[in-house]
Amino acid sequence: AQSVSQHNHHVILSEAASLELGCNYSYGGTVNLFWYVQYPGQHLQLLLKYFSGDPLVKGIKGFEAEFIKSKFSFNLRKPSVQWSDTAEYFCAVNGNDMRFGAGTRLTVKP
Amino acid sequence: ETGVTQSPTHLIKTRGQQVTLRCSSQSGHNTVSWYQQALGQGPQFIFQYYREEENGRGNFPPRFSGLQFPNYSSELNVNALELDDSALYLCASSLDYGLAGYEQYFGPGTRLTVT
Numbered sequence: 001a002q003s004v005s006q007h008n009h010h011v012i013l014s015e016a017a018s019l020e021l022g023c024n025y026s027y028g029g030t031v032n033l034f035w036y037v038q039y040p041g042q043h044l045q046l047l048l049k050y051f052s053g054d055p056l057v058k059g060i061k062g063f064e065a066e067f068i069k070s071k072f073s074f075n076l077r078k079p080s081v082q083w084s085d086t087a088e089y090f091c092a093v094n095g096n097d098m099r100f101g102a103g104t105r106l107t108v109k110p
Numbered sequence: 111e112t113g114v115t116q117s118p119t120h121l122i123k124t125r126g127q128q129v130t131l132r133c134s135s136q137s138g139h140n141t142v143s144w145y146q147q148a149l150g151q152g153p154q155f156i157f158q159y160y161r162e163e164e165n166g167r168g169n170f171p172p173r174f175s176g177l178q179f180p181n182y183s184s185e186l187n188v189n190a191l192e193l194d195d196s197a198l199y200l201c202a203s204s205l206d207y208g209l210a211g212y213e214q215y216f217g218p219g220t221r222l223t224v225t
Contacts (some may be wrong), residue, residue: 045216097155100152
């Protein structure tokens with residue numbers, strides 16, 4: 001069965017710290033991978049996506065993610081977080097259907 | 111360009127009742143997906159409609175049903191409401207059909223409370 005795991009429920013960082021949020025999935029076939037972000041009081045927005053090609057994808061606001069097929073992982077990274085990055089982050093995988101992880105709440109302290 | 115809109119914003123229903131939630135797609139989008147997001151969880155896929163036909167379904171019982179209209183707006187209907195149906199219901203539209211490889215634009219959601 002297809003599933004998505006996000007390892008961190010809540011991450012607290014200081015501004016300028018580096019960020020890495022883990023995402024692993026289980027699915028035997030070809031997948032498309034996404035990271036969505038939900039800022040407080042706002043809609044879910046697409047941060048970045050991977051369909052094919054270069055496994056290192058760059059998204060908006062300085063975020064990037066790397067698809068490692070052998071590890072079934074699609075971790076999200078940002079070299080230096082800002083207070084405005086405080087939000088809920090969801091990893092999603094599209095194989096048979098669209099599956100989301102449970103989300104990681106990121107709090108950035110000013 | 112108009113984004114995805116949903117109505118109503120909030121709704122309170124009693125167990126056993128029926129509810130209809132509405133979604134207007136982003137301009138030009140022909141595919142609509144519905145999700146249920148329980149508190150503290152990620153969205154769970156309910157079903158998808160492409161050109162007025164159901165194009166995929168998640169693990170939800172038949173009392174969850176939907177419609178897509180010629181203008182690509184959509185409805186989610188839930189019959190015989192249960193307490194566990196209390197959640198945020200999200201609608202997402204996209205340009206192309208298929209469950210693989212497309213970018214979805216989400217609405218703000220409808221918060222349903224079943225008492």
